[in-house]
Amino acid sequence: xxAIDPALLTNILLIGLSGTLICLxxxxxxxxxxxxxxxxxxxxxxxxxxxxxxxxxVGLITASxxxxxxxxxxIPLVMAAGAMGSMVMLASTxxxxxxxxxxxxxxxxxxxxxxxxPITGDRQxxxxxxxxxxxxxxxxxxxxxVVGAALGGAGGGLIYFVLMDLYKPLIALTSAFAVxxxxxxxxxxxxxxxxxxxxxxxxxxxxxxxxxxxxxxxVITSFFVSILCGLLAVLIAGGMSI
Amino acid sequence: MVLDLTMSMAxxxxxxxxxxxxxCLEDLESDVGSQSNPNSQVQLAPQMGFLxxxxxxxxxxxxxxxxxxxxxxxxxxxxLLSQQFYPLTAIVIxxxxxxxxxxxxxxxxxxxxxxxxxRFKQPLYMDIMRYTTPSIIGHNFIxxxxxxxxxxxxxxxxxxxxxxxxxxxxWGISVGAIGSSVGxxxxxxxxxxxxxxxxxxxxxxxxxxxxRKAESGLRNxxxxxxxxxxxxGPATGIAxxxxxxxxxxxxxxFGYTWxxxxxxxxxxxxxxxxxxLVELNVRHAYxxxxxxxxxxxxxx
Numbered sequence: 001x002x003a004i005d006p007a008l009l010t011n012i013l014l015i016g017l018s019g020t021l022i023c024l025x026x027x028x029x030x031x032x033x034x035x036x037x038x039x040x041x042x043x044x045x046x047x048x049x050x051x052x053x054x055x056x057x058v059g060l061i062t063a064s065x066x067x068x069x070x071x072x073x074x075i076p077l078v079m080a081a082g083a084m085g086s087m088v089m090l091a092s093t094x095x096x097x098x099x100x101x102x103x104x105x106x107x108x109x110x111x112x113x114x115x116x117x118p119i120t121g122d123r124q125x126x127x128x129x130x131x132x133x134x135x136x137x138x139x140x141x142x143x144x145x146v147v148g149a150a151l152g153g154a155g156g157g158l159i160y161f162v163l164m165d166l167y168k169p170l171i172a173l174t175s176a177f178a179v180x181x182x183x184x185x186x187x188x189x190x191x192x193x194x195x196x197x198x199x200x201x202x203x204x205x206x207x208x209x210x211x212x213x214x215x216x217x218x219v220i221t222s223f224f225v226s227i228l229c230g231l232l233a234v235l236i237a238g239g240m241s242i
Numbered sequence: 243m244v245l246d247l248t249m250s251m252a253x254x255x256x257x258x259x260x261x262x263x264x265x266c267l268e269d270l271e272s273d274v275g276s277q278s279n280p281n282s283q284v285q286l287a288p289q290m291g292f293l294x295x296x297x298x299x300x301x302x303x304x305x306x307x308x309x310x311x312x313x314x315x316x317x318x319x320x321x322l323l324s325q326q327f328y329p330l331t332a333i334v335i336x337x338x339x340x341x342x343x344x345x346x347x348x349x350x351x352x353x354x355x356x357x358x359x360x361r362f363k364q365p366l367y368m369d370i371m372r373y374t375t376p377s378i379i380g381h382n383f384i385x386x387x388x389x390x391x392x393x394x395x396x397x398x399x400x401x402x403x404x405x406x407x408x409x410x411x412x413w414g415i416s417v418g419a420i421g422s423s424v425g426x427x428x429x430x431x432x433x434x435x436x437x438x439x440x441x442x443x444x445x446x447x448x449x450x451x452x453x454r455k456a457e458s459g460l461r462n463x464x465x466x467x468x469x470x471x472x473x474x475g476p477a478t479g480i481a482x483x484x485x486x487x488x489x490x491x492x493x494x495x496f497g498y499t500w501x502x503x504x505x506x507x508x509x510x511x512x513x514x515x516x517x518x519l520v521e522l523n524v525r526h527a528y529x530x531x532x533x534x535x536x537x538x539x540x541x542x
Contacts, residue, residue, distance in 0.1 A: 040445075051423060081493075088485060092481045092484035102524040104477075106528065
């Protein structure tokens with residue numbers, strides 16, 4: 001049995017918080033779903049779960065490498081390494097996607113949710129093709145996506161750090177890496193799925209009115225679900241100590 | 243850092259090259275099998291009365307199906323390595339296992355999807371299945387080979403904490419996410435609707451009205467991959483290559499420090515600015531679709 005002590009409760013709470021961070025991150029990422037793959041909606045042409053998990057997992061690789069090779073790696077550094085990996089992945093993806101929208105499909109980038117881009121001030125509505133909900137990745141979507149990836153990667157790094165500290169004393173180091181990695185991946189998927197119910201498959205980013213409408217509910221839901229995940233992580237550790 | 247700087251950079255360059263090939267081939271595999279989001283149009287076409295000869299598979303979301311084949315490849319490779327196989331042989335045989343499993347799923351998926359469209363009179367073309375499935379397996383084999391090779395390098399040479407199958411799974415999911423976000427737009431937004439004027443945008447009312455005629459005869463998935471190999475595939479490859487290279491480059495050069503994180507952030511800022519340049523370029527080149535309201539008022 002695992003004795004309930006404040007350190008364990010802190011671990012559960014940290015996993016809950018980092019899961020919430022990942023859920024919040026998904027709302028920032030401009031996901032256009034199937035319509036965006038046909039250049040009929042603004043954003044990246046794939047689903048929330050696929051993209052958030054894909055970028056978060058690259059962050060997990062960089063965070064785990066940082067944790068393994070820097071003896072002095074503290075929580076902020078591991079989280080920052082995760083954030084960097086995720087940001088690089090999403091920025092590369094969005095940039096390559098922009099090249100396709102610009103020179104493969106030949107459509108100007110336009111957001112259907114705002115009249116002017118809040119960052120560049122460029123007019124958006126006149127650039128929307130007839131019968132679509134915008135297309136491509138305007139600057140506000142790109143920046144929002146990068147911020148979202150940073151939050152998601154940082155959340156993944158935090159879960160990994162907490163779990164490694166939890167499992168390291170109990171099992172062999174290589175096994176601890178594996179269990180912590182797989183569990184982090186699981187929490188990422190859980191928290192990528194929750195927002196997709198809220199946003200209904202597509203969201204343009206922080207400037208989308210949908211963001212303000214659903215983010216509160218999703219974040220609260222995610223916090224409680226992630227606390228459950230944290231509880232499970234601690235229970236697994238109980239099994240290891242026997 | 244496990245290796246000296248020169249060797250680390252050489253390994254990193256090799257990983258970047260492997261990732262570029264993997265990304266390109268992943269997207270082409272999804273185009274030749276018609277997977278992911280653009281496949282919704284292929285699925286919809288018979289319901290709109292447009293029967294076609296395009297392969298129609300969607301085993302699952304693109305990241306998960308690629309993660310599946312890559313992790314099978316990684317697992318088989320690990321087993322063979324434990325039996326003292328030469329690494330290159332183990333990776334090739336492992337990648338082949340993964341590709342064969344994906345090929346099996348592709349045939350069942352195609353048959354199942356077409357069978358579900360019996361009421362719309364969409365036929366199941368056996369020649370399409372015979373010609374296209376080996377192409378799917380071939381593309382997926384090369385992707386698996388590259389991803390398992392990256393996982394092998396990261397685990398055995400660079401000393402990453404995760405094992406080969408887990409690293410292969412992560413890269414498989416990531417390459418699927420990138421292929422689904424980048425290359426599929428070229429297939430869905432351009433190739434499926436090539437009968438429209440280039441750059442006119444795609445009205446949602448056109449959904450399901452995909453192009454069915456080729457340069458000669460009826461269009462099939464081999465024609466689609468020929469087209470997408472010119473832009474969609476390479477762009478996906480560049481995205482994954484950049485991801486693999488730039489997510490490791492800062493820590494390789496600057497060590498595991500805050501400085502490396504700062505360099506990573508700088509790379510992201512440069513990519514953001516490049517995206518802005520592309521945005522400005524296309525806005526200038528194509529111009530607005532509609533006249534601005536106040537301009538119309540001024541004319542009146």
